[in-house]
Amino acid sequence: MTDSKHDAPGVTRFADHEVIVPPNRLKKALKRAAAGDYDPLAAAEEAFEGLSTQFATWMEDECAKLDEARGVVHAQGFTADTRETLFRAAHDIKGHGSTFGFPLAADAADSLCRVLDHTTELSLMPLKFVDQCVDAVRAIIREHGDVNAGATASELTKSLRALADEMVGTTADAPPETSPPLAPA
Numbered sequence: 001m002t003d004s005k006h007d008a009p010g011v012t013r014f015a016d017h018e019v020i021v022p023p024n025r026l027k028k029a030l031k032r033a034a035a036g037d038y039d040p041l042a043a044a045e046e047a048f049e050g051l052s053t054q055f056a057t058w059m060e061d062e063c064a065k066l067d068e069a070r071g072v073v074h075a076q077g078f079t080a081d082t083r084e085t086l087f088r089a090a091h092d093i094k095g096h097g098s099t100f101g102f103p104l105a106a107d108a109a110d111s112l113c114r115v116l117d118h119t120t121e122l123s124l125m126p127l128k129f130v131d132q133c134v135d136a137v138r139a140i141i142r143e144h145g146d147v148n149a150g151a152t153a154s155e156l157t158k159s160l161r162a163l164a165d166e167m168v169g170t171t172a173d174a175p176p177e178t179s180p181p182l183a184p185a
Helices: 040-076 080-097 103-118 127-142 149-168
Strands: 010-013 018-021
Touching: 040 080, 040 103, 040 127, 080 103, 080 127, 103 127, 103 149, 127 149
Parallel strands: none
Antiparallel strands: 010 018
């Protein structure tokens, strides 16, 4: 036998169908916070705010890794290892950029990631494009505090995106890339 109304499924009948609402046993486990109780969301936001003073330093470190990876590519050429190192460095900036307040640096790094990801023949990877992307990321991070740099950085990232689209063979009007279906057709 059920203990409460939350243990029995609810059934609402309509002329042509029924809606069955399964029991919600989690409601018994739910505890309402009283005023002054610990708020994990507020604590997380406070911790995030405390770390935000370090975001610029972290992005500069990520930028140095990207520049170092580019230097290795110039010295050794494109190999599977140098490509992977360059891709990881750009991907880290792409992933952290928006979170750390550098969305335009993330966009520039994304252009490099896309081209690296889609270039199957390493000898065809243009080093000039790599240099443009890395230099763009470095400049965006370096000039982040300058109020006039935003418009220039935006135009720069749009240009890099257009170049990446051209190199990958897509257009801005094309639908975004999608994952393959999980289930067979």
